[in-house]
Amino acid sequence: MFKNVHIWLGDYLRHSARRAALKNGPGLKHIVFGIVDHFEPRCQGVSVQKEIERTTLFLNKYEAQARNHKDSNGVPPKYSFFYPIDEYTKECVDLVADFCRKGFGEVEVHLHHQDDTADTLREKLLNAVKVYKGHGLLSTDKKTWETKYGFIHGNWSLCNSRRDGQWCGVNEELKVLNETGCYADFTLPSAPSETQTVKINSLYYAKNTAAPRSHDTGADVVAGKKPSGDLMIIQGPLMLNWNDQKIENGALMVNNPVSAERIRLWIEAGVHVKGREDVLFIKVHNHGCRDDHLTAEFFADLRWLFILLENDFNDGKNYQLHYMTAREMYNVVKALEEGGRLSPARYRDHVLVSNIAK
Secondary structure (H helix, E strand, O other): OOOOOHHHEEEHHHHHHHHHHHHHHHOOOOEEEEEEOOOOOOEEEEOOHHHHHHHHHHHHHHHHHHOOOOOOOOOOOOOEEEEHHOOOOOOHHHHHHHHHHHHHHHEEEEEEOOOOOOHHHHHHHHHHHHHHHHOOOOEOOOOOOOOEEEEEEEEHOOOOOOOHHHHHHHOOOOHHHHHHEEEEOOOOOOOOOOOOOOOOOOOEEEOOOOOOOHHHHHHHHOOOOOOOOOEEEOOOOOOHHHHOOOOOOOOOOOEEEEOHHHHHHHHHHHOOOOOOOEEEEEEEEEEOOHHHHHHHHHHHHHHHHHHHHHHHHHOOOOOEEEEEEEEHHHHHHHHOOOOOOOOOHHHOOOEEHHHHHH
């Protein structure tokens, strides 16, 4: 029911007063909302033809929902496809790239790997950057013109965080990610997995210590304070749902339907830049190309998610909703860190610009 909750329960309890203050605090709250997908059309080892069928079906069904919904700025729900380079299929990435050019999303890097060294991991990540850049994907730093990417670790095992060392092997992973152009990691939360960090519901910089689980803790992103660490970690909500007696980890799954109560828990998690409690970040995750997530039932639930967000959390008085990709979310974090006071919508391209828009 509450498997491995001991890992993060201390941090959860320590911040209960902060969550209550955020929940009951007066004034308009901006909701920055994004879906990050561990997008794996090859899951279960299917044929290339099946991969293409799954990808096509997902994109068509998602667009049919997204085109009918808008946030406070008239922007449709944004989708971030973290496509695994270890399961790369050119035809599928072409389909996703064409979909992103319509304005519904962006592509970032996902990787399942095992028994790597820092050098072999670096090679895989640089190859991912080369391949996806060749599709006109990823993003560019406006100051340095370097190619940048967001990252999700396969099997949740960022920085060799499993006790048995499986599905990673690289204690220096944060450093390698930083050196190859990763702007932020979006893996967490991973609960109920043992890979879950001690620190939860946070935006923070992890410092590579050349030991497993370097990202277990770190320095919070603070408005008006310079960054301190090797890699930004952008976490999604992690809460205890006492009514349903389960962990709420922001997973969109057909067997865990969206509800107003779940959305309130995501808001109550209070993921924010320190000093800017009026801007709350909600990053939920999905495995969009699983067969059980290609059903009418799943997409009806997705539609219900957008309806609840737009009807209950976008009144302009208590809440203002902003649909964003992972890159846009990162840009808003950086803008607030630098002291920005404008609406989050003004910062979508603050530091990084999407290559897909060129």
